[in-house]
Amino acid sequence: MKKSNMIKFSAAALTFLGISATGVKPVKQPAQAASKQIKVISKQYVTVWTNYQKGRHVATHLKKGSSHFVYQTATDSMGNLWYRIGKKEWVMAKYFNQVKSAKKAVKAKKVKKTKAKVKETKSVKKARSAASLAVSWSAPMGSKARAKAVVSLAKQQVGKAYVKGSKGPNAFDNASLVAYVYKQAAGVNTGSSIKSQVKKGIAVDPSSGFAEGDLLFWGSKNKPYNVAIYVGDGKYVTAAGDQQGVVQASLSTYFWPSRARRVL
Numbered sequence: 001m002k003k004s005n006m007i008k009f010s011a012a013a014l015t016f017l018g019i020s021a022t023g024v025k026p027v028k029q030p031a032q033a034a035s036k037q038i039k040v041i042s043k044q045y046v047t048v049w050t051n052y053q054k055g056r057h058v059a060t061h062l063k064k065g066s067s068h069f070v071y072q073t074a075t076d077s078m079g080n081l082w083y084r085i086g087k088k089e090w091v092m093a094k095y096f097n098q099v100k101s102a103k104k105a106v107k108a109k110k111v112k113k114t115k116a117k118v119k120e121t122k123s124v125k126k127a128r129s130a131a132s133l134a135v136s137w138s139a140p141m142g143s144k145a146r147a148k149a150v151v152s153l154a155k156q157q158v159g160k161a162y163v164k165g166s167k168g169p170n171a172f173d174n175a176s177l178v179a180y181v182y183k184q185a186a187g188v189n190t191g192s193s194i195k196s197q198v199k200k201g202i203a204v205d206p207s208s209g210f211a212e213g214d215l216l217f218w219g220s221k222n223k224p225y226n227v228a229i230y231v232g233d234g235k236y237v238t239a240a241g242d243q244q245g246v247v248q249a250s251l252s253t254y255f256w257p258s259r260a261r262r263v264l
Helices: 003-016 102-138 144-156 174-186
Strands: 036-040 045-050 057-062 065-072 072-075 081-086 089-092 096-101 203-206 217-221 222-231 236-237 246-250 260-261
Touching: 003 203, 144 174, 144 222, 174 236
Parallel strands: none
Antiparallel strands: 036 065, 036 096, 045 057, 045 089, 065 081, 072 081, 081 089, 203 260, 217 222, 217 260, 222 236, 236 246
């Protein structure tokens, strides 16, 4: 092989390996990176090059504020970071700001939509609940609408804490639970003590059965020690005590109410 041809072959081989035949330090080979989105921050047009070693520039320029996806990154011999934004389109990283990775952008969009749906759902439920209570408030005494509203709200309190003297909405004692539910669901003021509640409405014979929304009492007829809201199907809701909190329980012949009042 002739000497001139040997020199050409060596130069070509060095160039292929990423080493310049003119003595320039070798550059790092392009490393595949996760896709991300970048935005032009330079006040001037950004030049696009055919490779990160500044071969020849592409005719197009990038405007400020325009967004692009990064498919590959590389560092030239001077330590400058470059982004590949097309098949053979390279730009210097210093002219850009990273927006978000493509996956994070999609995920953020989904999370935003989910939060919006949750917020909308809560708003719809709140609106429906308010509408339901409005119906029960305007309904006449003895109507099923008031009773249904009371039963529904009473069941929603199950699981909350028992705190003597607390008036809700996060904790109750047995009398404040009744007062809160009847006031919020039916607009009825039962008073804040069992003593006042046992005098409300009309008496119901405990042996004749109960209707939804009836107040049930245990203890002496004049001074009962416990009150509950009958919610149908032989069950009632009451603030049972420190350990149990607000519970839904079933009526028992061994623990039958001594008195009942119908206030709806």
